[in-house]
Each structure stands twice: as C-alpha cells, then as structure tokens.
Amino acid sequence: MHQPSPDPFLRLEGVSKRYAGGALRAVDDVSIDIRRGEFLSLLGPSGSGKTTTLMMIAGFELPSDGRIVLSGRDIVGIPAHRRNFGMVFQNYALFPHMTVFDNVAYPLRLRKLAPDAIAETVGRYLEMVGLTSYADRRPNALSGGQQQRVALARALVFDPAVVLMDEPLGALDKNLREQLQFEIKALQRKLGITLIYVTHDQSEAMTMSDRIAVFNAGHIEQIAAPIEIYRRPATRFVGEFVGESNMFEATVSDPQAGVVSTAIGPVRAAAPLDCARDAPVLAMIRPELIRPADAPPADNGTTLTVASIVHFGDRVAVEGSTADGHTVRLRLSDREAAALAPGADLAVSWRPDDVHLLVP
Structure with missing residues (x-):
C-alpha cells in the first residue's frame, strides 16, 4: 500500500x-x-x-x-x-x-x-x-x-x-x-x-x-x-462540528489530579492539567463513551432522567437531563437501551481517558 x-x-x-x-x-x-x-x-x-x-x-x-x-x-x-x-x-x-x-x-x-x-x-x-x-x-x-x-x-x-x-x-x-x-x-x-x-x-x-x-x-x-x-x-x-459531543463549561479544581468542576459534577481527566486552579476549561465527552452504571461514581458519573430515545438501526440515541436540568446525550446498543423509557432514571459513568479538556 x-x-x-x-x-x-x-x-x-x-x-x-x-x-x-x-x-x-x-x-x-x-x-x-x-x-x-x-x-x-x-x-x-x-x-x-x-x-x-x-x-x-x-x-x-x-x-x-x-x-x-x-x-x-x-x-x-x-x-x-x-x-x-x-x-x-x-x-x-x-x-x-x-x-x-x-x-x-x-x-x-x-x-x-x-x-x-x-x-x-x-x-x-x-x-x-x-x-x-x-x-x-x-x-x-x-x-x-x-x-x-x-x-x-x-x-x-x-x-x-x-x-x-x-x-x-x-x-x-x-x-x-x-x-x-x-x-x-x-x-x-x-x-x-x-x-x-x-x-x-x-x-x-x-x-x-x-x-x-x-x-x-x-x-x-x-x-x-x-x-x-x-x-x-x-x-x-472542531469538537462540536465533527461528530456529536457533550460539552460542559468547567473550572479547574485540582490540577495535579486532573479534576475539574462542571454543572454535572466533578469530572476527572486521565492526566494532570497544565492549568492553574480555578482556570476556565471545557470538558468534552463523546456520547458513545458514556455508559450505563449500577450507580453513579463520585466523579465521572451522574444520574439522568431519560427524556428521549431514538433508534438508529443498531444504535440508540438517548438524551437525558440531570437534576439541575443539564442535558447529556448517550449512544447505546439496542440491548443496553431495551429497558429504558422516557421518565426513567439512568445512572451513567465514563472513564478518565474519555474526557478531553479544552482551553476556551
């Protein structure tokens, strides 16, 4: 080749x-x-x-x-x-x-x-x-x-x-x-x-x-x-134009631990941050990287109320909102979404490797 x-x-x-x-x-x-x-x-x-x-x-x-x-x-x-x-x-x-x-x-x-x-x-x-x-x-x-x-x-x-x-x-x-x-x-x-x-x-x-x-x-x-x-x-x-993304405004709370504070709770990245404490950043998480969980973890997770479910063949687009009214989008398999219905509670989580932080 x-x-x-x-x-x-x-x-x-x-x-x-x-x-x-x-x-x-x-x-x-x-x-x-x-x-x-x-x-x-x-x-x-x-x-x-x-x-x-x-x-x-x-x-x-x-x-x-x-x-x-x-x-x-x-x-x-x-x-x-x-x-x-x-x-x-x-x-x-x-x-x-x-x-x-x-x-x-x-x-x-x-x-x-x-x-x-x-x-x-x-x-x-x-x-x-x-x-x-x-x-x-x-x-x-x-x-x-x-x-x-x-x-x-x-x-x-x-x-x-x-x-x-x-x-x-x-x-x-x-x-x-x-x-x-x-x-x-x-x-x-x-x-x-x-x-x-x-x-x-x-x-x-x-x-x-x-x-x-x-x-x-x-x-x-x-x-x-x-x-x-x-x-x-x-x-x-670029993050919003290429593909779909969940983008949250955030402030750095612990640079060494890679933790930022967002409207949906603390979000932890995989590496230390080259930013000062309280610096503004954006936390991006792609919908397909957010997974259902038994319970939301202390960071990198939350509980949603399911608002809509749309089937796209082998994938299902799910949109939910936090208790404070912030929207989160997921991409699930048919099997993962089978038991979901609008109004249901859904605990979700994501890995630190799946968090991408941008300086606005």
Missing part, C-alpha cells in the same frame, strides 16, 4: 482571499503542508473558505496574499490549464456530445498523445473505474454514479501532479456515495495520488482522509489525522 511522503509536496504559505475591496476575507492566512501521495480533506460548513482555497490551488482564483508552492516552485502566476492538476466537480462537468471514451481521452488529446497510447491509457482507466463496457455511451445514458466515475477517470488519465475534488459525491444517494468513497480511496492509494478533497460531510472526511483540515470563518481550526480530530479536537468548534 502506498504511504504518503513525509516531506511537503504542495505548500500553502499565508494564503488569503479578500473580496469587496478587502472588506470580506473569504480565506484568512491559511498555511498547509501537503505531502506527496496524501489524501487531505478540507472540511467545514458552507462559507468557511474550503472551496475558495481549493479554487486558489487549482488556479481558478488568485490569492490576495500568500504563496502556493509545488515542489519548491511558486505556482500562483501559472494559469490553471498549465498546472497539470486533475479536477472533479460535483456536477460532473462532462461533455454531453462526447462518448465516455472521448470524455476520458480529452486531456490526452490536448497533450497530443499518439492514438495507440490514448486507446491503451483510456482503456486502462475505464477498467479501473469499472466502465469498460460503457466506452461508447454518452453521459445522458449513464447514472449519476457512472458519470462521476467517468469524471474521476478523466481527472486521473493524464497522471496529474495533484487531483482536486470539490464535493464530488454531494449529488448522489447515501448508499452510492458510501460505495464511491471506498472506490476513490482505493484508487488514491493504488496510484499514489496527491488528492485534496473538499466536503462538508464529516463522515466522508473521516472515512477517506489521511488528514483533515477543519475550516471555520476563513481560517483553519485544526489539521490532524481523523482519529485525532475526533478524539482530541483543538477547539470547541
């Missing part, structure tokens, strides 16, 4: 994009080092700057400040068509009058490859995306998933330096989207492609990426591996 190079291949250095005479900063001082062969997702809500950043990398937008450096060379002044980047859009952007074969062959014909080389290369990539038998069809005779596979083959066929994808699966249904997630990731690993992928879908980014850059209001809140983003978010925004 291909592993990304540890050295930066594509680097964004202090990249910003301003509109309205400088009054609006769509992207604000973004710096990223992207390794050769890496799958990096730009994740964030609408308007957070992720697509504008991708368009600047592609060459469709010009940065107001900063540099974009590929293999040591600043490419900001190089037009999009000369950057040798593959691009896949949400709307496929296929030529409707061309066959599947001709759509995929188009970048090779622009590069004036010999017909035999074009036929061999296109055939190989159509086989990779499972469309060999569709070579003579036009896009309007294909399903959405098949059209997106054609767009993917066209973006890969000329061996681009980088492949850029802008919400490419957003128009597809859930099952097809999940299937194509695995196919794209498998192709990326097989070919060793450097791939930058824009999405607002957290599960998509978590499933596919080597690293995720979480965008908010034009800047990056955190860049890390998916498991690090989920388990150890750097900011409150």
Whole structure:
C-alpha cells in the first residue's frame, strides 16, 4: 500500500482571499503542508473558505496574499490549464456530445498523445473505474454514479501532479456515495495520488482522509489525522462540528489530579492539567463513551432522567437531563437501551481517558 511522503509536496504559505475591496476575507492566512501521495480533506460548513482555497490551488482564483508552492516552485502566476492538476466537480462537468471514451481521452488529446497510447491509457482507466463496457455511451445514458466515475477517470488519465475534488459525491444517494468513497480511496492509494478533497460531510472526511483540515470563518481550526480530530479536537468548534459531543463549561479544581468542576459534577481527566486552579476549561465527552452504571461514581458519573430515545438501526440515541436540568446525550446498543423509557432514571459513568479538556 502506498504511504504518503513525509516531506511537503504542495505548500500553502499565508494564503488569503479578500473580496469587496478587502472588506470580506473569504480565506484568512491559511498555511498547509501537503505531502506527496496524501489524501487531505478540507472540511467545514458552507462559507468557511474550503472551496475558495481549493479554487486558489487549482488556479481558478488568485490569492490576495500568500504563496502556493509545488515542489519548491511558486505556482500562483501559472494559469490553471498549465498546472497539470486533475479536477472533479460535483456536477460532473462532462461533455454531453462526447462518448465516455472521448470524455476520458480529452486531456490526452490536448497533450497530443499518439492514438495507440490514448486507446491503451483510456482503456486502462475505464477498467479501473469499472466502465469498460460503457466506452461508447454518452453521459445522458449513464447514472449519476457512472458519470462521476467517468469524471474521476478523466481527472486521473493524464497522471496529474495533484487531483482536486470539490464535493464530488454531494449529488448522489447515501448508499452510492458510501460505495464511491471506498472506490476513490482505493484508487488514491493504488496510484499514489496527491488528492485534496473538499466536503462538508464529516463522515466522508473521516472515512477517506489521511488528514483533515477543519475550516471555520476563513481560517483553519485544526489539521490532524481523523482519529485525532475526533478524539482530541483543538477547539470547541472542531469538537462540536465533527461528530456529536457533550460539552460542559468547567473550572479547574485540582490540577495535579486532573479534576475539574462542571454543572454535572466533578469530572476527572486521565492526566494532570497544565492549568492553574480555578482556570476556565471545557470538558468534552463523546456520547458513545458514556455508559450505563449500577450507580453513579463520585466523579465521572451522574444520574439522568431519560427524556428521549431514538433508534438508529443498531444504535440508540438517548438524551437525558440531570437534576439541575443539564442535558447529556448517550449512544447505546439496542440491548443496553431495551429497558429504558422516557421518565426513567439512568445512572451513567465514563472513564478518565474519555474526557478531553479544552482551553476556551
């Protein structure tokens, strides 16, 4: 399996994009080092700057400040068509009058490859995306998933330096989207492609990426591996945007013991805290890490009154409230939730390792 190079291949250095005479900063001082062969997702809500950043990398937008450096060379002044980047859009952007074969062959014909080389290369990539038998069809005779596979083959066929994808699966249904997630990731690993992928879908980014850059209001809140983003978010925004979380305002009561005071009682982390006594912090606990208990412990536990129970196939979302009216969310198995009903009392606990503390 291909592993990304540890050295930066594509680097964004202090990249910003301003509109309205400088009054609006769509992207604000973004710096990223992207390794050769890496799958990096730009994740964030609408308007957070992720697509504008991708368009600047592609060459469709010009940065107001900063540099974009590929293999040591600043490419900001190089037009999009000369950057040798593959691009896949949400709307496929296929030529409707061309066959599947001709759509995929188009970048090779622009590069004036010999017909035999074009036929061999296109055939190989159509086989990779499972469309060999569709070579003579036009896009309007294909399903959405098949059209997106054609767009993917066209973006890969000329061996681009980088492949850029802008919400490419957003128009597809859930099952097809999940299937194509695995196919794209498998192709990326097989070919060793450097791939930058824009999405607002957290599960998509978590499933596919080597690293995720979480965008908010034009800047990056955190860049890390998916498991690090989920388990150890750097900011409150990341903790609340990626996955579901229980977030409690707290003050440090015993730094050496890692204990903080919250509205639901004392919470103990796994390690001493690098904070002064009475310093404000946030205590985050993911819902799936809170478990039913025989009785609530002195710390890292409480008793809830069950307010709602929602079944999601093999998991059950449970929401309860403490005696003081503070909401706590859990994720339980069907078996764990079988005896629960709204109004029931439920003792819960969690481990110190499952507590993540953030400085607000």
